[in-house]
Amino acid sequence: MRTLNFAGRNIKELVRDPLSIIFSLALPLFLLFIFKQINIPSPSYALDNFTPGIIVFSFSFVSMFTAILIAKDRSTSFLTRLAVSPMKPHEYVSGYVLALLPPVCVQVVAVLALALILGLKPPWGVLLALPVALVISLPFIALGILFGSITNEKAASGVSSIVVQLVSFTSGMYFDRSLVGDGFAVVCEVLPFESALTLLKAALNLDLSVIEPRNIIVFCAYTVAFFVLSVVLFNKNMSKGK
Amino acid sequence: MTAIKTQGLTKKYKDVVAVSDLSLEIDEGEIFALLGVNGAGKTTTIKMLSTLIPPSSGKAEIFGMDAVKDKDAIRPLMGVSPQETAVAPALTVKENLEFMAGVYGVNGKSATDELIERFGLSEVLGRKAKTLSGGWQRKLSLALALVNSPRLLFLDEPTLGLDVLARRQLWKEVESLKSKTTILLTTHYIEEAESLATKVAMLNKGKLAAAGTVDELKEKYGAASLEEAFVAAARGGDENANA
Numbered sequence: 075m076r077t078l079n080f081a082g083r084n085i086k087e088l089v090r091d092p093l094s095i096i097f098s099l100a101l102p103l104f105l106l107f108i109f110k111q112i113n114i115p116s117p118s119y120a121l122d123n124f125t126p127g128i129i130v131f132s133f134s135f136v137s138m139f140t141a142i143l144i145a146k147d148r149s150t151s152f153l154t155r156l157a158v159s160p161m162k163p164h165e166y167v168s169g170y171v172l173a174l175l176p177p178v179c180v181q182v183v184a185v186l187a188l189a190l191i192l193g194l195k196p197p198w199g200v201l202l203a204l205p206v207a208l209v210i211s212l213p214f215i216a217l218g219i220l221f222g223s224i225t226n227e228k229a230a231s232g233v234s235s236i237v238v239q240l241v242s243f244t245s246g247m248y249f250d251r252s253l254v255g256d257g258f259a260v261v262c263e264v265l266p267f268e269s270a271l272t273l274l275k276a277a278l279n280l281d282l283s284v285i286e287p288r289n290i291i292v293f294c295a296y297t298v299a300f301f302v303l304s305v306v307l308f309n310k311n312m313s314k315g316k
Numbered sequence: 317m318t319a320i321k322t323q324g325l326t327k328k329y330k331d332v333v334a335v336s337d338l339s340l341e342i343d344e345g346e347i348f349a350l351l352g353v354n355g356a357g358k359t360t361t362i363k364m365l366s367t368l369i370p371p372s373s374g375k376a377e378i379f380g381m382d383a384v385k386d387k388d389a390i391r392p393l394m395g396v397s398p399q400e401t402a403v404a405p406a407l408t409v410k411e412n413l414e415f416m417a418g419v420y421g422v423n424g425k426s427a428t429d430e431l432i433e434r435f436g437l438s439e440v441l442g443r444k445a446k447t448l449s450g451g452w453q454r455k456l457s458l459a460l461a462l463v464n465s466p467r468l469l470f471l472d473e474p475t476l477g478l479d480v481l482a483r484r485q486l487w488k489e490v491e492s493l494k495s496k497t498t499i500l501l502t503t504h505y506i507e508e509a510e511s512l513a514t515k516v517a518m519l520n521k522g523k524l525a526a527a528g529t530v531d532e533l534k535e536k537y538g539a540a541s542l543e544e545a546f547v548a549a550a551r552g553g554d555e556n557a558n559a
């Protein structure tokens with residue numbers, strides 16, 4: 075109950091300052107549309123590859139506006155008030171996550187809808203891709219909470235743009251990582267973004283054979299780690315924003 | 317019954333001792349004012365008593381419960397109005413009240429209706445908190461601290477930035493709570509302590525300089541007014557050094 079109450083407040087806070095949400099919705103749609111028009115002759119940019127890439131890319135913006143929301147909350151005494159209320163440590167983080175899932179859902183549906191309009195085949199994959207995408211968004215939300223817990227409002231967007239860069243370069247959305255050498259490939263495998271993209275791609279293309287066990291292990295390990303860290307750091311810093 | 321009891325309560329930050337060896341006892345039903353110049357340690361004291369931060373040493377008991385170990389049991393019983401107004405900026409006044417009712421799991425409607433009436437919030441009910449004037453934000457911040465009908469209320473400079481009328485209005489509110497609620501407040505307005513408080517404590521550089529009723533303090537410092545007693549207490553160390 076308290077979690078839902080807090081989530082409701084967070085949604086209002088997000089929706090009433092909608093600039094960042096609109097941006098993180100418009101940019102991926104724009105990219106998907108433009109790259110389709112340019113028609114680059116590389117399989118990376120075929121709709122079945124690029125659509126899940128764009129979705130994972132858009133999640134890096136979810137990290138960013140999550141971080142901004144939380145850094146902003148910490149800069150006011152509002153969280154100080156909550157810190158001495160009966161709210162429990164995990165309720166804050168679940169309240170933030172619940173508030174972010176609706177905008178994430180809108181984002182995914184919009185990208186998938188545009189991909190269908192542009193001619194995505196087979197079309198049925200979107201039905202599996204939507205729930206899988208929501209799961210894939212979880213570590214991104216947790217990462218946002220984590221960054222928002224350790225940065226101030228100004229630094230939050232800068233620090234979270236690291237996620238945007240990492241997704242661009244290590245997820246394999248723009249180029250195949252086999253093109254850039256073994257060392258870099260290891261980096262991609264160790265970070266969670268390539269695994270996240272592989273899982274989503276498999277769902278969208280209804281082809282589970284591309285998933286390797288390490289994809290699932292890496293993705294789950296990072297998700298759990300990000301959540302544990304975000305709960306710990308948020309509670310440590312929630313009333314120390316100034 | 318004793319509402320608050322501290323023994324040797326101390327808070328150290330890296331190179332500052334914010335509160336030093338504070339021992340206090342506050343009975344239930346009291347309005348207790350904490351006076352002291354900027355940086356004297358008032359807010360830090362409230363933070364420790366309201367379970368926000370643990371003391372570096374010493375202990376505090378709230379209704380006989382330990383402020384560190386038993387904080388889950390203490391929190392539902394108390395309300396806090398922090399020094400900076402603490403409201404959710406994008407929520408309306410009404411949504412702020414309903415949200416806090418949800419946090420404490422109290423019946424939103426009856427709790428908020430009474431507070432709206434009492435603080436005259438009906439004229440700003442639909443406005444977002446961030447668009448309110450400082451005084452209105454403060455009133456809202458205070459109302460939010462009362463949502464759970466607390467047995468113990470911490471008010472850190474509750475009338476900062478309020479105009480004379482609003483301040484008097486607030487004094488009336490605070491007084492009307494007296495029978496049911498123990499109140500610990502800090503203020504820089506001596507006349508506020510004088511007219512509201514049943515007991516006053518003066519902090520000087522984190523240490524308790526004196527505590528007692530207004531009359532006891534005047535007597536202790538041979539002062540004609542509480543303000544004079546306060547000045548004497550605040551200068552305490554230096555004057556003795558000069559004498």
Ligand SMILES: Nc1ncnc2c1ncn2[C@@H]1O[C@H](COP(=O)(O)OP(=O)(O)OP(=O)(O)O)[C@@H](O)[C@H]1O
Pocket residue numbers: 329330332333334335352353354355356357358359360361399
């Ligand atoms: N988080 C902190 N880190 C380091 N020092 C701190 C911290 N909080 C407070 N202090 C220091 O502790 C001392 C007491 O501060 P406190 O805020 O309790 O004073 P105060 O009596 O409330 O002052 P004011 O009337 O200005 O509100 C000050 O010297 C302050 O700089």
Ligand SMILES: [Mg+2]
Pocket residue numbers: 358359360399472
């Ligand atoms: Mg203070």
